[in-house]
Amino acid sequence: MESNNIPIVKMRNITKRFGAKVLANDKVWLDIYPGEILSILGENGSGKTTLMNMLSGIYFPDEGTIEVNGQPVVIRSPKDAFALGIGMVHQHFKLVDVLTAAENIVLGLEEPFDIAASSAKIRDICSRYGFDVNPDQKIYDMSVSQKQTVEIVKVLYRNANILILDEPTAVLTPQETDKLFAVLRNMRSDGKAIVIITHKLHEVEEISDRVAILRKGQFVGDMLTKDTTPGEMTNMMVGHAVKLNIERPDPVNSKPRLEVKDLSVRSPDGILKLDHVSFTLNSGEILGIAGISGCGQKELLEAIAGLQKAESGSIQYVEDDGSLDELLGKDPLEIRQKGVALSFVPEDRLGMGLVANMDLADNMMLRSFRRGHSFLTDRKAPHDLAEHVVHDLEVVTPGISTPVRRLSGGNVQKVLVGREIASAPSILLTAYAVRGLDVNSSYVIYDLLNKQKQNGVGVLYVGEDLDVLLELCDRILVLCGGKVSGIVDGRKAEKMQIGRMMTSLGGEA
Amino acid sequence: MKSKEPVFHIVKRDDLPLYKVIGIRLIAILLALAVCSLVTILVTKLNPLDVFRAVIKGAFGSTRKTWVTMQNTSVLLLIALAVTPAFKMRFWNVGGEGQVLIGAWAAAACMINLTGKVPEWFLIVAMSVTSIFCGAVWAAIPAFFKAKWNTNDTLFTLMMNYIATQLVACFAIVWENPKGSGTIGIINNATEFGWIHIGNKYLLPILVALVMTIVTYIYLNYTKHGYEIAVVGESERTARYIGIKVDRVMIRTLLLSGGVCGLVGLILVAGVNHTLTTTLAGGRGFTAVMVSWMSHFNPFTMILTSFLLVFLNRGASEIATSFSLNTSFSDILTGIIIFFIIGCEFFIRYSISFRSSARAKEG
Numbered sequence: 001m002e003s004n005n006i007p008i009v010k011m012r013n014i015t016k017r018f019g020a021k022v023l024a025n026d027k028v029w030l031d032i033y034p035g036e037i038l039s040i041l042g043e044n045g046s047g048k049t050t051l052m053n054m055l056s057g058i059y060f061p062d063e064g065t066i067e068v069n070g071q072p073v074v075i076r077s078p079k080d081a082f083a084l085g086i087g088m089v090h091q092h093f094k095l096v097d098v099l100t101a102a103e104n105i106v107l108g109l110e111e112p113f114d115i116a117a118s119s120a121k122i123r124d125i126c127s128r129y130g131f132d133v134n135p136d137q138k139i140y141d142m143s144v145s146q147k148q149t150v151e152i153v154k155v156l157y158r159n160a161n162i163l164i165l166d167e168p169t170a171v172l173t174p175q176e177t178d179k180l181f182a183v184l185r186n187m188r189s190d191g192k193a194i195v196i197i198t199h200k201l202h203e204v205e206e207i208s209d210r211v212a213i214l215r216k217g218q219f220v221g222d223m224l225t226k227d228t229t230p231g232e233m234t235n236m237m238v239g240h241a242v243k244l245n246i247e248r249p250d251p252v253n254s255k256p257r258l259e260v261k262d263l264s265v266r267s268p269d270g271i272l273k274l275d276h277v278s279f280t281l282n283s284g285e286i287l288g289i290a291g292i293s294g295c296g297q298k299e300l301l302e303a304i305a306g307l308q309k310a311e312s313g314s315i316q317y318v319e320d321d322g323s324l325d326e327l328l329g330k331d332p333l334e335i336r337q338k339g340v341a342l343s344f345v346p347e348d349r350l351g352m353g354l355v356a357n358m359d360l361a362d363n364m365m366l367r368s369f370r371r372g373h374s375f376l377t378d379r380k381a382p383h384d385l386a387e388h389v390v391h392d393l394e395v396v397t398p399g400i401s402t403p404v405r406r407l408s409g410g411n412v413q414k415v416l417v418g419r420e421i422a423s424a425p426s427i428l429l430t431a432y433a434v435r436g437l438d439v440n441s442s443y444v445i446y447d448l449l450n451k452q453k454q455n456g457v458g459v460l461y462v463g464e465d466l467d468v469l470l471e472l473c474d475r476i477l478v479l480c481g482g483k484v485s486g487i488v489d490g491r492k493a494e495k496m497q498i499g500r501m502m503t504s505l506g507g508e509a
Numbered sequence: 510m511k512s513k514e515p516v517f518h519i520v521k522r523d524d525l526p527l528y529k530v531i532g533i534r535l536i537a538i539l540l541a542l543a544v545c546s547l548v549t550i551l552v553t554k555l556n557p558l559d560v561f562r563a564v565i566k567g568a569f570g571s572t573r574k575t576w577v578t579m580q581n582t583s584v585l586l587l588i589a590l591a592v593t594p595a596f597k598m599r600f601w602n603v604g605g606e607g608q609v610l611i612g613a614w615a616a617a618a619c620m621i622n623l624t625g626k627v628p629e630w631f632l633i634v635a636m637s638v639t640s641i642f643c644g645a646v647w648a649a650i651p652a653f654f655k656a657k658w659n660t661n662d663t664l665f666t667l668m669m670n671y672i673a674t675q676l677v678a679c680f681a682i683v684w685e686n687p688k689g690s691g692t693i694g695i696i697n698n699a700t701e702f703g704w705i706h707i708g709n710k711y712l713l714p715i716l717v718a719l720v721m722t723i724v725t726y727i728y729l730n731y732t733k734h735g736y737e738i739a740v741v742g743e744s745e746r747t748a749r750y751i752g753i754k755v756d757r758v759m760i761r762t763l764l765l766s767g768g769v770c771g772l773v774g775l776i777l778v779a780g781v782n783h784t785l786t787t788t789l790a791g792g793r794g795f796t797a798v799m800v801s802w803m804s805h806f807n808p809f810t811m812i813l814t815s816f817l818l819v820f821l822n823r824g825a826s827e828i829a830t831s832f833s834l835n836t837s838f839s840d841i842l843t844g845i846i847i848f849f850i851i852g853c854e855f856f857i858r859y860s861i862s863f864r865s866s867a868r869a870k871e872g
Contacts, residue, residue, distance in 0.1 A: 017520070018520070018521075021523060060515055060518065062518075062862075076515060305750075306752075307749060307750060331752060331754075332749070332750065332751065332752035333752030333754075334752075336752065344750065346750060350744075351744060351746055351747070352744070352746045352747050352750050353747065353750065354747065355739075355740055355743040355744055355747055356743065356744070357743055358739070358740075358743065362736075365736065366740065366747070366751045367751060369733055369736050369737075370733065375732050375733065375734075376731050376732050376733070377731060377732065377733050377735075377736050
């Protein structure tokens, strides 16, 4: 049904540069067919989103042509794109929190404002494709998956027949993903062209009819999904063969390292983010934390690191001789000075762990600049440490004095992890350590974490990819709405079981 | 359809080599002079070369004029140095004006109330301590409120200016001399008691500014404090994460920033003007903000920038007098020059690439 069709969109020789050095898209060719789900597969930074942003009017290509329905077109703004029937659902939703779903959907449309008529049309769209949206519900009352649905309906409301979704499953549970895929299949049968941007192979296999692969801004090839294998796709995506298994050495000599008891944390606006969370982190193990995003993962790590005030409960560090040391109520500096080696790799690498405009050496200094009594800073030690990290972790950088914002995501992460590990921690907290990293860099990070684990470090690994959590972690703690839904054995647990535990306490339906 | 394509787009540049940066700035200044000439010819029918000559004469026409230019440069430079640590921390201290004024007020208070009661060395120490202290407190109040309740730094520091101005206006009546004049007049005019002069009467601010330039440069770039300021400025969250006490750094930095402004107030009262008026700072608290930004917070570049602004300003008033033009005309010329100098920053950071040229390259 696909190949003998006429493409609805033809992109030819599309090139986009950012600045003098970054070539985001290099003469890319792409065809999109009606009644087909196309996956655009590629590692982070391969230019998937840039390419689609040019189709949806966010960017304008430096070179190349776009044809829609056989006509050459110029798309200068999202408005032009909508006029051509092209709509995009971005990774970061663009919704006004205090408005209702219907109000968000009609926002910006040049039609008479009649919320009742609009709501009726929204309900009509919903019943046609199987969406579940209440037009009168406020956005702030909605779950992530509901917000995403509003975004999709918003695009359909504008009569889009070419729908682009940027990593739509990144924020969804397995169950929500299934629901989304069902809706996408309905839209396909309706003759719409659907493009999903992703880097997850199993999703490509599950949902798409055809897959187009980008690597470093270049179009590598496209093929029917049923004719390809994960191995082939990975090779095309990365450029060489990679192993797809994560190692998991058995924990050695494990004993309790951190005892968290009845920890409750409230956000500044009074919402209970953690509700009586209790668990034990052992030395020499990787304890995974799973949960829908915003379920208290951030608050948990920040509470342990001393960045977040707790309402009640305790966080006790177990010294080697068995004595307990309360961490709660201490600030990050005191926790460090007490000799409790906590290393925290925050989720927002450049926003929290590193200073983007400073160079590698100055970023190494963040941890050590207080050393010594001199009023002046010691520049030698951090410089040496930076050289070590660059050498040991194979950081690709023009030099020690390059600002970290110039490095790619994987290298930034290596710099951050390298610095944290250099302080010889006994507990390593990581949040989304591989977010935005390509396949190779991800494996380097997994290896680093495993090495720490074998050195007896207790590793707390907050992750979003359940497949990785299940392959890497010894135990997995599942959070659901700030409560501990359960702790499962990483070697035995099932993905669907964890998915259920993420949405309901204990996993009961 | 084709005509709808955008003609050009703007691209962020990587760092340019220094000679190109200087080149762009030189072109900007030449263009500015060209536009100034054009405006001069069109509006006043005067020979622009005569006008430019008058500008130089205004700044360097006599030994006295040269000294005054250097002195004014130093005062502006000092205020710019004072606000820079705050700016580097992304704390928008636009209250330099008020901090200088309150420092000046403290110095004047000491001079007026202590003269004849204490030895001169004691007066000078007391003036120094109180003016630096008052300036520091004036800046630390908004810092404290921001640290505790996250108030808006720009608004708060700005409002503190008005309080300082009104306070000085009030004391101009309290201390008026002679009675009925509504002004304070030259303090200790006859005895010069408590006046601070080194060598000639222009040298004090120049020397202090030179020392402060070096001190500020070292403080910002090589000390632990300077490093903390940079981290807080770049990312408050990172600062918290590594255990920097952000509120403490904020208050400490503003104490310093205000303290140096207070010192400028002392210099103005004890070393330059010997009186206190509401316009003593003369808008330099705001001009200093521009100096600091135009120099990208580099203390040595600030020497050039503040010199340029003072030079233009002095030249402008010379044009006004020697060609009997309205001062507004010299303001127009200054405005044109500053427009080009600031505008050229855009071309240093971005380049404009034309779509047709991109095509041509490809073909």
